[in-house]
Amino acid sequence: MSKIQTAFEKGKCFIPFITAGDPSLDKTVEYVLTMAQAGADIIEIGIPFSDPTAEGAVIQEASLRALQAGFTMEGLFEAVERIREKSKVPLIFMTYINPVFHYGYDAFFEKCQSLSVDGFISPDVPFEEKEEIAGIAQKYGVDVISMVSPTSRERIRRIAEDAEGFVYVVSSMGVTGVRSEFSSNLKETVTQLKKYTEVPCAIGFGISTPEQAAQMAAIADGAIVGSAIVRIVADKKEQAGEALADYVSKMKNAVRGA
Amino acid sequence: MNKGRFGQFGGQYISETLMNELYHLEEQYEYYKNDPDFNEELDRLFREYAGRPSLLYYAKKMTEDLGGARIYLKREDLNHTGAHKINNVLGQALLAKKMGKTRLIAETGAGQHGVATATAAALFGMECEVFMGKHDTERQALNVYRMELLGARVHAVTTGTQTLKDAVNDAMREWSSRVEDTHYVLGSVMGPHPFPTIVRDFQSVISREAREQILKLEGKLPAAVVACVGGGSNAMGMFYNFIPDEGVRLIGCEAAGRGIDTPETAATIATGKLGIFHGMKSYFCQDEQGQIAPVYSISAGLDYPGIGPEHAYLYDSGRAEYVPVTDDEAVEAFEYLAKTEGIICAIESAHALAYVKKIAGSMSRDQSIIVCLSGRGDKDVAAIARYKGVDLHE
Numbered sequence: 001m002s003k004i005q006t007a008f009e010k011g012k013c014f015i016p017f018i019t020a021g022d023p024s025l026d027k028t029v030e031y032v033l034t035m036a037q038a039g040a041d042i043i044e045i046g047i048p049f050s051d052p053t054a055e056g057a058v059i060q061e062a063s064l065r066a067l068q069a070g071f072t073m074e075g076l077f078e079a080v081e082r083i084r085e086k087s088k089v090p091l092i093f094m095t096y097i098n099p100v101f102h103y104g105y106d107a108f109f110e111k112c113q114s115l116s117v118d119g120f121i122s123p124d125v126p127f128e129e130k131e132e133i134a135g136i137a138q139k140y141g142v143d144v145i146s147m148v149s150p151t152s153r154e155r156i157r158r159i160a161e162d163a164e165g166f167v168y169v170v171s172s173m174g175v176t177g178v179r180s181e182f183s184s185n186l187k188e189t190v191t192q193l194k195k196y197t198e199v200p201c202a203i204g205f206g207i208s209t210p211e212q213a214a215q216m217a218a219i220a221d222g223a224i225v226g227s228a229i230v231r232i233v234a235d236k237k238e239q240a241g242e243a244l245a246d247y248v249s250k251m252k253n254a255v256r257g258a
Numbered sequence: 259m260n261k262g263r264f265g266q267f268g269g270q271y272i273s274e275t276l277m278n279e280l281y282h283l284e285e286q287y288e289y290y291k292n293d294p295d296f297n298e299e300l301d302r303l304f305r306e307y308a309g310r311p312s313l314l315y316y317a318k319k320m321t322e323d324l325g326g327a328r329i330y331l332k333r334e335d336l337n338h339t340g341a342h343k344i345n346n347v348l349g350q351a352l353l354a355k356k357m358g359k360t361r362l363i364a365e366t367g368a369g370q371h372g373v374a375t376a377t378a379a380a381l382f383g384m385e386c387e388v389f390m391g392k393h394d395t396e397r398q399a400l401n402v403y404r405m406e407l408l409g410a411r412v413h414a415v416t417t418g419t420q421t422l423k424d425a426v427n428d429a430m431r432e433w434s435s436r437v438e439d440t441h442y443v444l445g446s447v448m449g450p451h452p453f454p455t456i457v458r459d460f461q462s463v464i465s466r467e468a469r470e471q472i473l474k475l476e477g478k479l480p481a482a483v484v485a486c487v488g489g490g491s492n493a494m495g496m497f498y499n500f501i502p503d504e505g506v507r508l509i510g511c512e513a514a515g516r517g518i519d520t521p522e523t524a525a526t527i528a529t530g531k532l533g534i535f536h537g538m539k540s541y542f543c544q545d546e547q548g549q550i551a552p553v554y555s556i557s558a559g560l561d562y563p564g565i566g567p568e569h570a571y572l573y574d575s576g577r578a579e580y581v582p583v584t585d586d587e588a589v590e591a592f593e594y595l596a597k598t599e600g601i602i603c604a605i606e607s608a609h610a611l612a613y614v615k616k617i618a619g620s621m622s623r624d625q626s627i628i629v630c631l632s633g634r635g636d637k638d639v640a641a642i643a644r645y646k647g648v649d650l651h652e
Binding site for chain 1 (some may be wrong): 269271274276277278279427434435532533535537544548549
């Protein structure tokens with residue numbers, strides 16, 4: 001069983017997402033450690049991309065700020081090394097495929113392995129294009145996390161049967177960003193998934209409040225929160241540590257009780 | 259490897275949310291493209307609404323002036339709405355209508371594709387929303403008003419470089435939030451499969467007509483066909499039926515902006531690298547970190563950091579050539595055509611003309627060249643005046 005999947009053995013997971021390099025990679029190191037300490041079970045580190053077509057305004061803007069601040073892959077790997085000196089929290093890289101393609105799949109996933117980054121998510125690599133990276137990721141023991149969405153319907157089976165780490169269940173149509181309503185077929189989607197795979201599933205997109213997180217964790221094995229975290233960093237910049245610790249521990253408690 | 263590939267290029271690098279819709283689109287397209295009623299209806303629209311077939315005009319004065327190959331202009335600028343864009347839009351809008359969609363969305367650069375989509379939406383009684391970079395809404399203000407006149411809502415996109423790629427980003431975001439009643443009328447031979455194929459098929463009417471026309475006029479095939487390339491839809495349409503004719507050179511003219519040795523360029527083949535973006539594997543202008551590079555061209559329609567996957571394939575296989583043409587060369591050709599033939603063409607098309615001006619003189623008089631005059635230039639007059647430092651008041 002992969003390290004990502006093992007994280008779900010202890011109960012429902014809270015999975016925060018943070019955009020690397022916003023406002024700086026030094027702060028990313030600090031904030032990841034803060035969130036791990038506050039109870040985050042797995043942390044997604046977003047590698048910024050110039051044109052994030054699946055993101056709403058909050059993560060788009062954070063990505064551009066990070067790039068303007070001089071984000072590089074080399075800098076990120078060095079930052080993750082520093083995280084690893086202090087924490088064993090399971091980490092996942094999430095990004096669009098072009099920066100990874102450009103870096104070289106083999107070099108990238110080898111780096112993931114050496115940094116104990118155990119999972120990879122890319123919103124522009126659907127099931128049909130998975131072989132672009134699947135073989136190489138597997139060679140280095142990195143789980144490629146699959147996504148299912150409210151429109152997946154009959155695709156769920158194929159995706160589930162091939163899933164590793166966990167399945168990322170997209171809560172609603174559209175892009176990332178805080179919202180008040182979710183797709184009405186989430187329960188059904190999760191039930192479908194469970195029919196075809198033992199791999200856990202977590203729901204993401206739009207979740208921001210403890211109530212929502214609890215509601216999602218009651219349906220699935222965990223809740224993923226991106227924009228709400230990235231917004232805290234956008235608001236508090238270099239001073240987001242305390243607010244992040246508060247927020248993550250509140251969310252973790254909500255998920256734990258679900 | 260999945261389908262929708264041209265060699266290694268193409269594919270479907272897109273969010274899971276859109277995958278079923280792409281399958282549905284492909285399946286419906288495969289059905290309707292062989293449906294006699296659909297084709298008859300589209301032919302009628304082409305003939306009676308768009309004004310096809312478009313003329314193949316012998317540019318006698320230009321030919322004499324350049325003193326070489328006989329130059330023919332494929333007059334896509336004379337189509338209804340003033341550009342080749344209407345060919346693809348009528349096809350996709352009709353398909354969307356058959357699929358039961360009631361709403362069209364589109365991206366636009368220069369505004370020609372947006373105008374064409376707004377036009378088709380008006381004709382078919384569909385809702386229409388167009389995404390356009392804010393920078394482009396300023397340099398092509400006339401087309402924004404034109405779209406609004408036609409009943410469309412224009413969203414000025416304020417992210418990134420505020421040009422065509424950002425408009426595509428936002429159109430994709432919009433589509434992923436609402437697919438049930440909405441068809442995304444992609445305007446070029448790009449994006450995820452099946453778009454590059456669908457757009458190419460609907461645009462291939464250009465070379466189907468041109469090939470027949472030139473055989474009738476010249477009794478033989480041309481030595482070269484030339485078209486401008488951003489994403490590459492008019493070029494793909496202009497090339498397609500000539501691909502099997504090995505003696506015909508296929509030449510795509512990219513927007514070099516201020517030059518391919520400067521960062522202010524949009525010449526993808528000349529300066530780009532292999533990458534994956536906007537749903538496809540192809541060549542893209544990008545930096546050393548794989549971030550998409552900001553591109554520049556005087557032409558809003560060619561101001562795009564990528565090229566359609568079939569072009570990438572034609573380039574790799576050596577079947578087509580791609581050459582960079584600068585702003586200065588394009589503006590010079592724009593003015594040249596106006597004064598020589600009395601035709602004000604789109605600044606996009608002027609990139610192709612500029613290259614023809616370079617090569618025609620060294621070719622023999624019994625050879626011919628077809629240039630795709632992809633659009634008319636009314637929309638560009640104010641921008642050209644600004645470029646020349648002329649202060650215009652309308």
